[in-house]
Amino acid sequence: xxxxxxxxxxxxxxxxxxxxxxxxxxxxxxxxxxxxxxxxxxxxxxxxxxxxxxxxxxxxxxxxxxxxxxxxxxxxxxxxxxxxxxxxxxxxxxxxxxxxxxxxxxxxxxxxxxx
Amino acid sequence: xxxxxxxxxxxxxxxxxxxxxxxxxxxxxxxxxxxxxxxxxxxxxxxxxxxxxxxxxxxxxxxxxxxxxxxxxxxxxxxxxxxxxxxxxxxxxxxxxxxxxxxxxxxxxxx
Numbered sequence: 001x002x003x004x005x006x007x008x009x010x011x012x013x014x015x016x017x018x019x020x021x022x023x024x025x026x027x028x029x030x031x032x033x034x035x036x037x038x039x040x041x042x043x044x045x046x047x048x049x050x051x052x053x054x055x056x057x058x059x060x061x062x063x064x065x066x067x068x069x070x071x072x073x074x075x076x077x078x079x080x081x082x083x084x085x086x087x088x089x090x091x092x093x094x095x096x097x098x099x100x101x102x103x104x105x106x107x108x109x110x111x112x113x114x115x
Numbered sequence: 116x117x118x119x120x121x122x123x124x125x126x127x128x129x130x131x132x133x134x135x136x137x138x139x140x141x142x143x144x145x146x147x148x149x150x151x152x153x154x155x156x157x158x159x160x161x162x163x164x165x166x167x168x169x170x171x172x173x174x175x176x177x178x179x180x181x182x183x184x185x186x187x188x189x190x191x192x193x194x195x196x197x198x199x200x201x202x203x204x205x206x207x208x209x210x211x212x213x214x215x216x217x218x219x220x221x222x223x224x225x226x
Contacts, residue, residue, distance in 0.1 A: 043216045044153075091156075093159070095159075102212045104161065105161070106158030111156075
């Protein structure tokens with residue numbers, strides 16, 4: 001069965017609004033989760049590392065004030081795209097790392113379309 | 116991060132073995148070799164990983180060259196459900212386990 005869930009699976013929003021995407025670890029507690037973005041026909045690009053109880057670590061070029069990450073519990077991390085614009089339209093994927101191992105499990109992804 | 120090089124695409128017939136190559140000539144002694152695959156409109160799925168020795172699991176086999184500068188993912192009998200983009204990724208030991216995805220190999224499987 002699924003190890004990681006994401007909600008919603010698909011969302012359409014208007015330009016200027018904010019959208020929250022949830023990533024849940026279903027089978028185990030995870031102190032570390034990762035957020036990726038994937039544009040059509042391109043590879044996954046890591047956006048940030050989400051750490052439970054502390055601030056997320058963002059990759060170079062990713063605006064932390066635009067992509068707000070909250071990892072409030074050992075099973076939930078959220079990514080909020082603030083003031084979304086059409087260029088933010090993408091496939092957002094989270095992954096969960098099993099604590100004590102280097103195994104990563106990916107969620108099914110959330111397709112965001114900003115009109 | 117050490118870089119990997121993979122062919123952009125490969126084709127295979129169903130029920131035949133598939134060998135997906137990956138070059139990683141700048142691999143360091145403590146880098147693990149990971150393979151993930153991504154089916155259309157889905158998140159990546161773990162396939163296999165190894166360090167020095169060849170590895171087998173229910174999905175595939177991983178053959179690692181003696182000098183570790185290359186590796187090959189082997190699907191023993193390709194099915195239509197194996198059509199995906201396959202990513203070969205190096206993961207450094209002791210880091211926060213960040214995975215840096217390259218462009219991968221798009222595998223087409225035909226009847």
